[in-house]
Amino acid sequence: MKKGKRISDAVIRRLPKYYRYLGDLISNDINRISSSELSKLTGFTASQIRQDLNNFGGFGQQGYGYDTKRLHVEIGKILGLDKKYKVIIIGAGNIGQAIANYAGFYEEGFEVLALFDKNPKLIGLKIRDIEIKDVDDLSAFIKNNEVEFGVICTPKETSQDMADILTENGIKAIWNFAPIDIKVPEGVSIEDVRLNESLYTLTYYYASNREDTEE
Amino acid sequence: MKKGKRISDAVIRRLPKYYRYLGDLISNDINRISSSELSKLTGFTASQIRQDLNNFGGFGQQGYGYDTKRLHVEIGKILGLDKKYKVIIIGAGNIGQAIANYAGFYEEGFEVLALFDKNPKLIGLKIRDIEIKDVDDLSAFIKNNEVEFGVICTPKETSQDMADILTENGIKAIWNFAPIDIKVPEGVSIEDVRLNESLYTLTYYYASNREDTEE
DNA sequence: TAATTATTGTTAAAATATTAATAATGGAGG
DNA sequence: CCTCCATTATTAATATTTTAACAATAATTA
Numbered sequence: 208m209k210k211g212k213r214i215s216d217a218v219i220r221r222l223p224k225y226y227r228y229l230g231d232l233i234s235n236d237i238n239r240i241s242s243s244e245l246s247k248l249t250g251f252t253a254s255q256i257r258q259d260l261n262n263f264g265g266f267g268q269q270g271y272g273y274d275t276k277r278l279h280v281e282i283g284k285i286l287g288l289d290k291k292y293k294v295i296i297i298g299a300g301n302i303g304q305a306i307a308n309y310a311g312f313y314e315e316g317f318e319v320l321a322l323f324d325k326n327p328k329l330i331g332l333k334i335r336d337i338e339i340k341d342v343d344d345l346s347a348f349i350k351n352n353e354v355e356f357g358v359i360c361t362p363k364e365t366s367q368d369m370a371d372i373l374t375e376n377g378i379k380a381i382w383n384f385a386p387i388d389i390k391v392p393e394g395v396s397i398e399d400v401r402l403n404e405s406l407y408t409l410t411y412y413y414a415s416n417r418e419d420t421e422e
Numbered sequence: 423m424k425k426g427k428r429i430s431d432a433v434i435r436r437l438p439k440y441y442r443y444l445g446d447l448i449s450n451d452i453n454r455i456s457s458s459e460l461s462k463l464t465g466f467t468a469s470q471i472r473q474d475l476n477n478f479g480g481f482g483q484q485g486y487g488y489d490t491k492r493l494h495v496e497i498g499k500i501l502g503l504d505k506k507y508k509v510i511i512i513g514a515g516n517i518g519q520a521i522a523n524y525a526g527f528y529e530e531g532f533e534v535l536a537l538f539d540k541n542p543k544l545i546g547l548k549i550r551d552i553e554i555k556d557v558d559d560l561s562a563f564i565k566n567n568e569v570e571f572g573v574i575c576t577p578k579e580t581s582q583d584m585a586d587i588l589t590e591n592g593i594k595a596i597w598n599f600a601p602i603d604i605k606v607p608e609g610v611s612i613e614d615v616r617l618n619e620s621l622y623t624l625t626y627y628y629a630s631n632r633e634d635t636e637e
Numbered sequence: 638t639a640a641t642t643a644t645t646g647t648t649a650a651a652a653t654a655t656t657a658a659t660a661a662t663g664g665a666g667g
Numbered sequence: 668c669c670t671c672c673a674t675t676a677t678t679a680a681t682a683t684t685t686t687a688a689c690a691a692t693a694a695t696t697a
Contacts, residue, residue, distance in 0.1 A: 217654070219626050223619035227601065241674060250603070253674095254656050261676060269662040269675040286622045287629030301520035308516040311601075311618065356624070380628040382621060386442065386526075388465070396631055398624035402615065403526065404438035406597060407501045409571070409613035411434050413595040414502030416611055432684075456644060468644095469686055476646060484645040484692040 218259050222282055224249050225256070229279040241272035291316045293353055297369045298360035299324040299332075299339045302384050306358055307334045320352055345369075349376035356380045363387045370397075433474050437497055439464050440471070444494040456487035506531040508568055512584045513575035514539040514547075514554045517599050521573055522549045535567055560584075564591035571595045578602045585612075 228248045232240060242253040249256070260266055260273075266281050267273040283289050296303045299322040306312065307319050323342040324330060332339045340348065348354075349372075357373040359366050359381060366385035373381060374395050381397045383389050386404075391397050443463045447455060457468040464471070475481055475488075481496050482488040498504050511518045514537040521527065522534055538557040539545060547554045555563065563569075564587075572588040574581050574596060581600035588596060589610050596612045598604050601619075606612050 215654075219623055220619065222626070223616070223622040226622070227618070243674085252656065254658095255654090257675065258655080258677090265676060267675050268664080270664050270673045272674065285626065287625035288622065290629070292625065301523040305516035305520040309617075315618075315621075317621075355628070379631065380624055382624055394631060394635065396624060396627035398620055398627070400615070400617065400620050401438070402524075403442070403530075404435065405613055405615050406530075406532075407438040407441070407503065408434055409595055409597055409611060410502035410507065411437070411500065412611035412613070413570070414505070416594065416609060420609065430684075458644085467686065469688095470684090472645065473647090473685080480646060482645050483694080485643045485694045487644065 214262050226282045232275045292355045294356040296322045296358045299329050303360035358382045360384045429477050441497045447490045507570045509571040511537045511573045514544050518575035573597045575599045
């Protein structure tokens with residue numbers, strides 16, 4: 208990566224889309240693409256694509272474009288997808304189970320070591336051979352296993368407490384599905400999936416579209 | 423709403439957070455808040471909060487601040503949350519079921535009329551009293567019922583086809599969980615929940631944090 | 638009821654992000 | 668091996684977003 212220059216969040220959030228389309232292209236045996244073709248696919252401007260990629264170094268070649276396989280690998284490295292990650296899921300309710308069941312999660316190199324819940328009816332059950340454990344054992348489990356990511360799928364009332372247990376035991380990355388703002392210490396990465404907010408954004412655009420057409 | 427001026431997506435996506443914190447404040451019997459206090463809660467600057475709200479008209483009062491109840495109602499109206507919405511879910515797999523089971527969805531005024539799937543083992547089953555129907559009946563169902571929102575939870579291969587059925591039958595809002603870019607006609611709102619991209623963003627920050635501390 | 642204070646609404650400035658322009662360069666074709 | 672072309676890398680211009688400043692004004696206090 209180019210030294211020093213800070214890379215904006217907006218750039219980072221476009222990378223997965225490039226990565227996905229590059230994967231598609233490779234599947235279709237297309238091994239070369241220009242920024243303007245990639246622009247047609249992704250909807251971002253060609254200029255923006257070139258600028259984004261240049262934040263991390265020159266992956267393309269003048270007069271030729273980008274090698275799809277190479278670029279796919281490079282973006283994968285930037286996103287940290289060249290490594291495997293061990294994950295635990297806190298909360299084995301609807302969303303927790305859905306995540307644990309989601310096949311794509313495993314294909315991309317994430318390994319779910321365990322789920323945790325406080326509901327005695329769930330404890331002991333297995334999802335895809337992964338045991339649902341008692342949340343009281345959470346702290347001990349993290350100490351005894353190399354866990355990199357915690358996924359928080361608990362109700363919002365307990366989410367901060369769960370996050371505290373995770374960070375106190377050295378976990379540095381949290382994927383949060385609870386609709387609250389979790390506070391974490393410096394050096395811990397947190398990524399929120401805000402389903403409510405996403406849905407409300409949809410209702411906004413739906414409602415304002417309705418207004419426009421009625422007027 | 424103030425006439426004419428286009429409101430940026432970034433503003434819209436901050437509104438749900440204001441809405442949520444205002445709800446919390448009301449629950450705690452706090453009926454007045456200043457932009458600077460709201461800033462502490464949300465993490466947005468006070469200036470930004472005032473600007474955001476002013477896009478829609480002056481809800482506050484100089485020297486006083488904002489009335490939490492009034493502002494909550496107003497933002498609710500802006501987001502279209504003052505109405506009930508009838509929803510169908512396409513794809514009754516992990517995520518489709520999780521959404522159907524999610525209680526908050528109902529509390530906020532969304533009513534799930536039906537789920538649809540092509541898997542004969544699922545067809546006929548019920549989730550929270552909502553029937554899983556044959557996807558072959560999807561088109562007819564929409565024609566015979568007032569459906570406002572479609573939630574797409576199918577694998578990516580079939581998602582575009584499902585969206586086409588929805589839009590051909592007049593649905594104007596789609597909440598998409600499939601990891602592809604769905605194309606919809608003008609006037610149809612689509613909101614994507616990109617779990618992959620969210621996760622990859624987390625791996626990026628996790629990986630780059632690691633690098634920083636190692637260097 | 639007048640003065641003071643708090644806080645908004647609004648305008649101006651600064652920062653950031655996006656798009657456009659262009660110079661550099663490798664590849665393809667003759 | 669030279670020329671031309673395509674397309675990147677990079678710089679410059681533009682647009683957008685965020686932050687700061689301040690004037691207007693309602694609430695509070697004396």
